[in-house]
Amino acid sequence: MTALNHSMCIDKALLIALCYTGQISTATDTDFFIAKEIRSLQRLRHQMTNTSQTLSPKQTYLNLYDRLFRHITLALLNQGYQLTSQQPHQSLRRITRQSLPDNQVQRMITHRHLHKKTVNSPLCKISAATLTQLLGDYDIQDSQACQKLYQTD
Numbered sequence: 001m002t003a004l005n006h007s008m009c010i011d012k013a014l015l016i017a018l019c020y021t022g023q024i025s026t027a028t029d030t031d032f033f034i035a036k037e038i039r040s041l042q043r044l045r046h047q048m049t050n051t052s053q054t055l056s057p058k059q060t061y062l063n064l065y066d067r068l069f070r071h072i073t074l075a076l077l078n079q080g081y082q083l084t085s086q087q088p089h090q091s092l093r094r095i096t097r098q099s100l101p102d103n104q105v106q107r108m109i110t111h112r113h114l115h116k117k118t119v120n121s122p123l124c125k126i127s128a129a130t131l132t133q134l135l136g137d138y139d140i141q142d143s144q145a146c147q148k149l150y151q152t153d
Contacts, residue, residue: 008075008137010095015081023091027082034077041070048145057123057149058115064131064146065112068092071138096134104130125150 018024027033044067048055055063072095073083083091089109096105104126111127128150136143 008071008098010075010079011098014094014098015079018091018094019081022084022086023088023094024076024081025084027077027080030077030080030082033082034074037070037074037077041067041074044070045142045145058121060149061123061128061131062112062115064135064142064149065108067142068096068131068134068138071135071142072096075138099134099137100130105134108134123150 015024019026044063047053048060048063069088069092072092075095076082089112093102093105093109107124108127108130111121111124114121128146132143132146132150135146
């Protein structure tokens with residue numbers, strides 16, 4: 001990780017609640033999974049900086065949303081937990097509500113689903129701004145990359 005990365009601390013009561021619902025579990029082999037998530041994060045960053053293939057605003061939004069997911073996964077691993085396959089986007093929603101109101105987070109997630117399912121979905125600047133704020137909780141460079149997405153559109 002770069003020196004600009006920091007891991008957001010997830011509230012202990014929330015971790016207990018997510019464990020209770022089966023959305024997260026106690027992590028095993030955290031070093032292996034942390035390394036895997038860091039590689040995934042680096043790959044996502046490289047996709048945007050690769051000058052031979054420019055990403056569309058839609059692809060950029062999806063890339064940055066995936067980065068947020070990696071950051072949250074890393075924060076969980078750093079606290080000894082890992083996501084399960086049970087409602088991972090709802091887990092992300094519950095965790096990010098520590099920073100922003102639920103309606104903003106839900107709009108951002110809905111916008112991600114719209115981009116995944118619709119060919120010509122327009123960029124929602126409000127969702128991009130929410131994504132920028134949340135990325136700022138983890139990595140300033142990823143947040144700045146997202147900010148450029150909706151400032152230049």
